[in-house]
Amino acid sequence: MTGNARVLTGQHFLMGDVACAEGGLAAGCDFFAGYPITPSTEIAERLSRRLPEVGGVFTQMEDEIASMAAIIGASMAGARAMTATSGPGFSLMMENIGLAVMMEAPCVVVDVQRGSPSTGLPTLAGQADVMQAKWGSHGDYEIVAYAPSSPQESFDLVIKAFNTADRYRIPVFVMADEVIGHTAERVTIPPADQIPRVQRKRPRYAPGDESFLPFRAEDEDLVPPMVHAGEGYRVNVDSLTHDEKGYPATFAEPHDRLVRRLAAKIRQNAHQIIEYEELLLDDAQVVVVAYGCTARSARRAVALARQEGIRAGLLRLITLWPFAGQKVWELSSQAAAFVVPELNLGQMITQVERFTSHPVVGVNHAGGAIMPPEPILDAIREVVM
Amino acid sequence: MAEIAVASHPIDAVLRRDRLPHIWCPGCGIGAVMACYARAILESGIPLDKHICVSGIGCSARVPGYMNLDTYHTTHGRAIPFATGLKLVNPELQVTVFSGDGDLFAIGGNHFIHAARRNIDINVFCVNNFNYGMTGGQAGPTTPMGSFTTTTPYGNVEPPFNLAALAAACGAVFVARWTALHVRQAQEAMQRAMQKKGFAFVEIVAPCPVSFGKSNDIGEGVDEMWMYRKQCVVNDDADVTKIDVTMGKEAELVVGNFLDIERPAYMGYGKEVLGEA
Amino acid sequence: MRRELRLAGFGGQGIILAGYILGKAAALYDGKEAVFSQSYGPEARGGACAAAVIISDEAIDYPVVTRPDYLVLMSQEAFTIYGPLVNEGGIVIMDRDLVETTTEGERIYRVPFTRLAEELGNRIVANMVMLGALAAATDVVGREAMEESIRTSVRERTVPLNLKAFAAGYDYLAQGEAA
Numbered sequence: 028m029t030g031n032a033r034v035l036t037g038q039h040f041l042m043g044d045v046a047c048a049e050g051g052l053a054a055g056c057d058f059f060a061g062y063p064i065t066p067s068t069e070i071a072e073r074l075s076r077r078l079p080e081v082g083g084v085f086t087q088m089e090d091e092i093a094s095m096a097a098i099i100g101a102s103m104a105g106a107r108a109m110t111a112t113s114g115p116g117f118s119l120m121m122e123n124i125g126l127a128v129m130m131e132a133p134c135v136v137v138d139v140q141r142g143s144p145s146t147g148l149p150t151l152a153g154q155a156d157v158m159q160a161k162w163g164s165h166g167d168y169e170i171v172a173y174a175p176s177s178p179q180e181s182f183d184l185v186i187k188a189f190n191t192a193d194r195y196r197i198p199v200f201v202m203a204d205e206v207i208g209h210t211a212e213r214v215t216i217p218p219a220d221q222i223p224r225v226q227r228k229r230p231r232y233a234p235g236d237e238s239f240l241p242f243r244a245e246d247e248d249l250v251p252p253m254v255h256a257g258e259g260y261r262v263n264v265d266s267l268t269h270d271e272k273g274y275p276a277t278f279a280e281p282h283d284r285l286v287r288r289l290a291a292k293i294r295q296n297a298h299q300i301i302e303y304e305e306l307l308l309d310d311a312q313v314v315v316v317a318y319g320c321t322a323r324s325a326r327r328a329v330a331l332a333r334q335e336g337i338r339a340g341l342l343r344l345i346t347l348w349p350f351a352g353q354k355v356w357e358l359s360s361q362a363a364a365f366v367v368p369e370l371n372l373g374q375m376i377t378q379v380e381r382f383t384s385h386p387v388v389g390v391n392h393a394g395g396a397i398m399p400p401e402p403i404l405d406a407i408r409e410v411v412m
Numbered sequence: 413m414a415e416i417a418v419a420s421h422p423i424d425a426v427l428r429r430d431r432l433p434h435i436w437c438p439g440c441g442i443g444a445v446m447a448c449y450a451r452a453i454l455e456s457g458i459p460l461d462k463h464i465c466v467s468g469i470g471c472s473a474r475v476p477g478y479m480n481l482d483t484y485h486t487t488h489g490r491a492i493p494f495a496t497g498l499k500l501v502n503p504e505l506q507v508t509v510f511s512g513d514g515d516l517f518a519i520g521g522n523h524f525i526h527a528a529r530r531n532i533d534i535n536v537f538c539v540n541n542f543n544y545g546m547t548g549g550q551a552g553p554t555t556p557m558g559s560f561t562t563t564t565p566y567g568n569v570e571p572p573f574n575l576a577a578l579a580a581a582c583g584a585v586f587v588a589r590w591t592a593l594h595v596r597q598a599q600e601a602m603q604r605a606m607q608k609k610g611f612a613f614v615e616i617v618a619p620c621p622v623s624f625g626k627s628n629d630i631g632e633g634v635d636e637m638w639m640y641r642k643q644c645v646v647n648d649d650a651d652v653t654k655i656d657v658t659m660g661k662e663a664e665l666v667v668g669n670f671l672d673i674e675r676p677a678y679m680g681y682g683k684e685v686l687g688e689a
Numbered sequence: 690m691r692r693e694l695r696l697a698g699f700g701g702q703g704i705i706l707a708g709y710i711l712g713k714a715a716a717l718y719d720g721k722e723a724v725f726s727q728s729y730g731p732e733a734r735g736g737a738c739a740a741a742v743i744i745s746d747e748a749i750d751y752p753v754v755t756r757p758d759y760l761v762l763m764s765q766e767a768f769t770i771y772g773p774l775v776n777e778g779g780i781v782i783m784d785r786d787l788v789e790t791t792t793e794g795e796r797i798y799r800v801p802f803t804r805l806a807e808e809l810g811n812r813i814v815a816n817m818v819m820l821g822a823l824a825a826a827t828d829v830v831g832r833e834a835m836e837e838s839i840r841t842s843v844r845e846r847t848v849p850l851n852l853k854a855f856a857a858g859y860d861y862l863a864q865g866e867a868a
Contacts, residue, residue: 040713040725058501060493075681084500084680089526093493096486096523100466100497103484104505108497126487210752211709211725213716234461256482256498257505259461263428263477265485266469274431275477275485326750400751 033081034219041214043207044069046178047111047137048077049214050185053222056135057083057106060097062090062116065149066205067139070111091116095123095136102132103264105255107189111137114156115146118163124198125164128289130264131242131251133192133227135185137201139208140319140370142394152205153394154319155371160200161348167286169293171300172200172348174318178212184345190225191300195292196250202347204370206320206397228252234259242285243271249292293349302345303354307333311340313407314362316355316379318344320397321368328368328403339407347375355382364410368403370394386410423450426460428480435474437545439625439633441592441618445539446475448595448616449510452602453481456506464507466495468520471546471620472512472539489520492527495534500680503533506606513540514552517573521553528582528611530678535605535612540575541620542659549623556659560627575615577652580671585610587652587671592618593640594667601669610677617657617665628659640665691745692829693754696819697771698763698784700738703816706842708740711820714830714838715744721830724752737766744829759827761819762788763802782822784815798826798862805857814854821858832859 034053041049048070051059059078061071071087078085088094091112098108112120117138127134140156142148160172171191173184181203188199230252232239241262244251254260263273268285270276276285293300307329308314317325322343332339342358344351355365355378365383367376368390376389390406392398427450436442453463463481467473469488476483486494491509499507509516516524516538527534543561544550551561551568554575558567579587586608588601598616605612619625619636630636639661648668655666694711698704705727712725724743741754756776762768762783768790775781778796785799800822806815817839824835836852843851 038717040709040716040723042725058497060497079681079683079685082683084682086496086500086680088493088496089522092490093496093523093526096490096493097497097500099486100484100494100499101501102497104498104501106497106501108501122487123490126490130484206726206752209726211712212723212749254482256464256484257462257502258482261461261480261482263483263485265477266487267485274428320752323750323752330750397751397753399753 031080034222035216036218037216039214039216040211041178042069042209042211043175043178043181043203044139044209045073046182046214047185047201047203048073049216050182051109051135051189052077052081053182053216053219054186054189055107055224056109056189058098058101058108059083059110060086060088060094060101060108061110061112062088062094064091064113064116066141066208067111067113067137069208070137070139091119092122095120096126098134099123099127099130099132102134103130103256107193109135109137111139113139113141114143114153117156117159121159121163125166125168126266127198128164128168128170129266131196131253131289132198133196134198135188135192135201136198137185137203140202140204148395150205151395152320152397153370154204154321155374155394157202157347157371158374160202167290169290170198170200170348171195171293171346172202174202174344174347175207176319176322176343177207178210179214181207182214182216186222190223193227194225194250195296196227196253197293202319204319230254230260234261240271241273242269244288244292248296249288297349300346301349301351303351304343304345306341306343308340308342308358310338311358311361312338312363313366313410314340314342314358315366315368315403315407316342316344316375317368318347318375321370324398324400325368325403327400328407331400331404332407337407337411344375350375350378352378352382355379359383359385364388366390366403366406366410368398368406370398423447423454426450426453426480428478431478434478436471437622439619439621440471441541441620441633442472442475442539444592444595445537445598445616445618446478448599449475449508449537449602450479452599452606455599455603456606458506458606462504462506464498464505466491466498466507466509468511468515470512470515470544472510473515475510489515489518489523491515492520492523492534492536496527496532499532499534503679508535508537508606510537512545513538513542513554513575514544517553517575525578525582528579528584528613531583531585531610531675533609533611533677535602535614537602537605537614537616538575539618540615540657541618541624543620543624545620545623549620549627554657556657559624559659561624572657574652574656576655576670579613580652583611583675584613584671585673585675586612588613588669589615589617589667591640591644591665591667592616593637593644597667604669604672608672610675691743691747691749692759693757693776694742694744694759694761694829695739695754695757695771696742696761697737697739697767699736699766702738702763703813704738704740704763707816707820708742710835710838710842711823711830712742712744713842714834718834718837719831721746722749724749726752737764737770739767739771759823759829761823763815763819765789780827782819782826798822800858800861802858805861806854809850809854809857811850814851817851817854818858821855821860822862825859825862
């Protein structure tokens with residue numbers, strides 16, 4: 028099933044997890060560190076087979092804390108690095124996700140969500156980690172999180188995640204779920220030269236140049252150029268609040284400046300990052316906002332509603348974070364209500380509510396199976412009555 | 413009137429002079445150990461640009477911040493897996509983890525034992541001062557039985573790790589123990605660790621006078637140095653399982669280069685595993 | 690048109706691989722859209738085992754098989770669990786030696802998958818016999834597409850045996866019907 032090429036150009040029939048792994052390879056992933064956990068394990072298994080074939084390195088660590096630390100170290104050495112996990116492991120990664128934010132270490136974390144809290148439902152789907160992705164590590168920070176709805180999109184979004192990570196020097200999440208991870212569909216892998224590759228911004232100064240401040244953002248995008256280990260710049264990269272030189276600066280003023288820049292580099296560029304798919308929204312009076320596997324059920328529900336003459340439409344979130352609040356706001360001028368189905372007890376719905384004064388109805392299940400279209404259809408009917 | 417006693421120093425090239433003075437307390441042993449590391453780097457024959465220093469959190473973990481190298485001050489306990497990722501991506505680099513006993517063996521203990529088992533080619537230099545200095549002298553995994561700390565006000569009831577035995581049992585290929593008094597020997601041990609292909613561990617026992625020393629009637633830093641002078645026994649051939657550090661007033665403190673063996677170093681699961689020519 | 694298939698039996702019969710090959714045949718070699726999924730969890734170890742495939746001319750939204758139009762049963766337990774769920778007018782194909790039933794009907798095919806595989810020298814290819822019978826009994830996926838999917842999914846040295854098993858299942862029903 029596997030060849031020796033890094034990019035397996037052609038058509039394949041792949042489950043979402045395997046597509047994530049192939050997306051990583053196509054994006055130029057050099058390094059994977061991980062720990063086995065259902066339902067993400069197929070990503071690690073695939074990469075343990077494939078990375079050695081293409082000159083990359085796979086390593087199985089002692090836990091997810093170590094996995095996350097290892098990919099940050101790898102990133103600092105210049106690698107495109109990723110890990111993959113599921114809820115319990117995602118929780119363990121939170122500590123060093125903050126480290127990646129603070130060190131501005133680009134890396135990709137795939138979370139194949141399962142039923143939770145705690146060990147929950149290891150083999151069954153959930154979508155209850157989406158708030159954790161945004162808020163799970165302590166402190167103020169911004170991240171980017173994508174939510175694939177198919178194996179093809181798993182492939183595409185892992186590539187996009189690597190590019191976004193390198194563009195902004197941040198950890199980027201791919202919030203998959205067990206249904207997408209374990210469902211196989213056709214995945215078209217383009218030729219290697221058609222896979223977009225964003226290069227990390229690199230220093231414009233030579234090593235030893237005293238005027239080079241490694242954590243100074245000289246450009247409008249607020250992203251400082253990245254130095255890799257062993258290049259001669261002899262930079263201090265710190266988890267402590269640091270100044271533009273990278274030196275610890277544990278005082279109120281530099282702290283506020285640093286934390287604001289780290290957040291602002293995402294906030295002010297959000298319009299370039301946010302992605303969504305619009306389905307039948309032009310005349311929609313009811314807008315269903317959905318993502319991941321639930322968006323597929325929502326697509327069916329919208330189609331069924333249309334058959335009944337209800338003007339329903341779907342806003343499918345491709346980026347969960349930053350949230351497409353502006354789009355919800357715009358839709359509010361035309362739609363009368365929103366329906367937000369999720370395999371959790373109401374997480375992204377809180378974001379929708381922030382951007383509209385119209386009724387917002389949640390359709391919720393704690394997880395364990397993909398949501399059927401019927402309860403979503405019922406909610407659509409209910410809000411137009 | 414203040415006078416600059418020394419205009420330059422042999423280890424200046426390895427230090428970020430603009431970051432000095434350092435944060436450590438009077439009598440603390442970490443500075444002496446940092447100087448050993450600096451000299452070991454200069455003597456290693458490896459270009460400074462290829463030396464990488466990674467640390468976790470704590471007083472000893474502040475060392476990389478003063479080293480004029482590529483340095484990474486990571487999260488508490490996570491220096492070893494961070495260094496593992498870095499080393500696997502660029503095996504040309506000379507990667508050293510420099511941290512303290514609490515960081516490496518309590519919160520980071522699991523990472524330590526697995527890194528040693530894998531035999532990842534890094535050096536781990538541990539300043540062991542028997543307590544958590546930065547947070548104010550709490551008990552840790554190396555605090556001797558009976559010792560007083562801010563979280564063992566009636567004496568410590570937990571047996572400590574013997575770090576040398578732990579490292580050896582887990583698969584380290586080089587294991588040494590010295591003290592902040594043994595600056596020549598510690599430097600040499602660090603140089604040997606750098607030459608070693610595989611997981612090399614050097615423990616350096618050091619005073620923490622304001623916390624551990626004060627609470628346990630050891631006295632100032634210099635008093636603890638005298639204690640090392642009086643009680644240390646150099647024995648490279650010692651049985652590592654029998655050389656616990658008790659810090660007892662009469663007890664022997666066995667130091668030496670205890671282990672130097674060969675074992676294939678871990679390179680990650682990369683192209684080598686394909687076994688092709 | 691959307692058609693739902695369920696393949697069910699017990700662990701070790703190659704049900705999952707068969708489902709994957711079926712979905713792949715439709716998606717890559719027959720110009721259709723297809724979704725394949727499998728049962729996970731404790732039931733996927735040893736006991737009952739099921740694969741679900743949806744094949745459609747259009748994009749597939751909801752990826753779940755609820756009432757299969759085609760049901761393949763390779764164990765008595767699978768018959769008990771999934772038998773009642775078949776869609777009205779659906780086609781059922783079962784291993785005649787492993788499923789005991791008095792149920793009869795035009796749309797019920799009873800094929801000795803395992804016995805035919807044993808006659809070929811290896812019962813492990815019973816799943817390929819089953820795919821052959823499925824291809825013969827239905828027009829859900831073309832024979833060539835299925836054969837190409839088998840060729841690209843099983844280990845190279847086992848391709849001839851797998852194709853032979855597929856042909857055995859196909860011929861059993863194709864010829865049986867002609868007779």
